[in-house]
Ligand SMILES: CC(=O)N[C@H]1[C@@H](OP(=O)(O)OP(=O)(O)OC[C@H]2O[C@@H](n3ccc(=O)[nH]c3=O)[C@H](O)[C@@H]2O)O[C@H](CO)[C@@H](O)[C@@H]1O[C@H](C)C(=O)N[C@@H](C)C(=O)N[C@H](CCC(=O)O)C(=O)O
């Protein structure tokens with residue numbers, strides 16, 4: 291691509307040196323720079339991409355985009371801008387020729403439920419034969435092939451690359467999990483969303499946002515970024531039972547589709563019942579009431595299904611088709627997922643709850659299946675939002691026996707994490723075990739026939755991060771092995 295054509299999209303303060311005629315790639319990591327690239331220097335919290343500009347030049351960068359003049363050796367031009375993160379979004383979208391504009395783009399934001407709603411929408415569309423890509427916490431799913439991604443919402447360059455690949459592989463749409471970090475850091479710059487969906491807003495990530503007000507405003511950016519061009523067919527889907535929805539509806543001029551269970555809503559779940567490991571409810575819609583029988587468990591999944599249904603209905607899909615696909619969905623990976631236990635006398639669920647609200651929802655989702663004790667294993671991440679820890683344990687106390695542990699302790703001591711959690715316990719039936727594998731074994735040790743164990747926090751993840759190393763870890767595998775040993779040897 292011609293360098294001058296690419297750079298037209300930027301408000302440039304100064305160009306130092308002679309711009310090359312053509313460039314072949316854009317990079318933000320000096321270690322992956324290809325010859326003839328533009329390297330954009332991004333400031334992190336711990337390291338600064340400006341410090342790697344010289345390395346990028348040595349690896350082939352011919353233009354450096356920076357926020358101040360750098361002392362560089364080699365045949366390279368410098369483009370000085372005010373804000374390199376914003377510049378990256380603009381450059382990446384232009385370089386890939388705005389790939390989102392020809393696809394139906396769904397963005398899902400909220401504290402809990404993003405992975406679930408995106409996955410439900412993808413499964414419905416897949417069932418209807420519509421090629422759709424998905425990006426989020428679990429990875430980048432392109433036509434059934436899962437590629438790893440480091441973040442819920444990837445950096446602006448990877449985001450545009452993914453959308454470009456999805457378009458190139460014939461996807462008609464893409465569903466993206468939109469994190470508040472991603473919105474604040476401009477990772478979604480240049481993504482032309484058609485549908486913005488809000489799940490809920492509860493306590494999380496206050497280490498990053500500081501206050502709930504800032505956190506809520508960050509999520510609102512998804513709605514304001516839908517734009518103002520009313521010739522475009524765009525939709526906002528809001529949770530009528532969450533007070534933040536009133537604020538978000540003021541941020542967009544596009545049609546608002548509401549869903550909920552408690553308050554008045556266009557898509558409303560009523561007569562909700564939970565038995566035989568199935569969820570039953572009636573869905574009130576603009577076209578009448580439909581009875582639903584689905585494998586997804588818990589009230590929170592009724593919300594997630596209502597959100598997905600409202601979004602797809604808004605895009606013109608028939609309710610009968612949507613509902614047929616919803617009823618066929620078995621589970622969302624790692625979200626209140628029942629683990630087959632064969633003839634073992636206990637039930638095991640794996641869940642991703644790591645906020646107070648999600649823990650409460652996970653426990654209430656499992657309540658109808660509790661025959662005896664409910665044992666809840668909950669850990670929290672090290673070096674992340676500490677203020678939510680006591681509230682997480684308080685919610686976990688809704689179960690009969692709690693095991694407090696860690697979930698990616700990173701560089702933080704086990705004792706510091708456990709002490710914060712312990713402050714919130716409201717009863718004495720609990721144990722503190724920092725090593726997660728030992729905590730899982732303890733849950734099985736205290737379990738008796740008829741008990742139900744929920745392992746929360748890890749969900750789909752198959753690792754535990756200690757310092758900066760990922761060690762293989764599976765709650766389900768460890769629990770099943772311990773349970774076989776305990777219950778099968780006792781019946782021999
Ligand atoms: C651990 C952490 O918080 N890291 C944040 C921090 O990064 P950092 O200081 O480590 O710096 P960096 O981004 O690795 O490096 C800065 C630049 O130097 C470059 N570099 C670096 C080294 C090198 O040798 N060469 C080189 O060029 C890097 O490629 C990058 O362009 O500063 C960056 C801001 O510019 C953040 O984007 C980054 O968030 C990372 C990606 C992260 O994982 N953050 C989490 C908190 C996050 O975003 N989570 C959300 C929410 C998920 C949820 O809802 O639960 C998500 O969307 O995933």
Ligand SMILES: Nc1ncnc2c1ncn2[C@@H]1O[C@H](COP(=O)(O)OP(=O)(O)OP(=O)(O)O)[C@@H](O)[C@H]1O
Pocket residue numbers: 400401402403404405406407427442467489490590591593594624625626641642643644647648649651652749
């Ligand atoms: N609509 C919802 N409301 C409240 N809790 C929910 C909802 N959907 C899922 N949960 C709970 O939150 C957990 C995480 O769900 P999910 O992964 O879908 O959310 P997420 O927003 O993608 O989370 P993260 O940002 O951490 O990746 C689930 O395991 C479940 O316990």
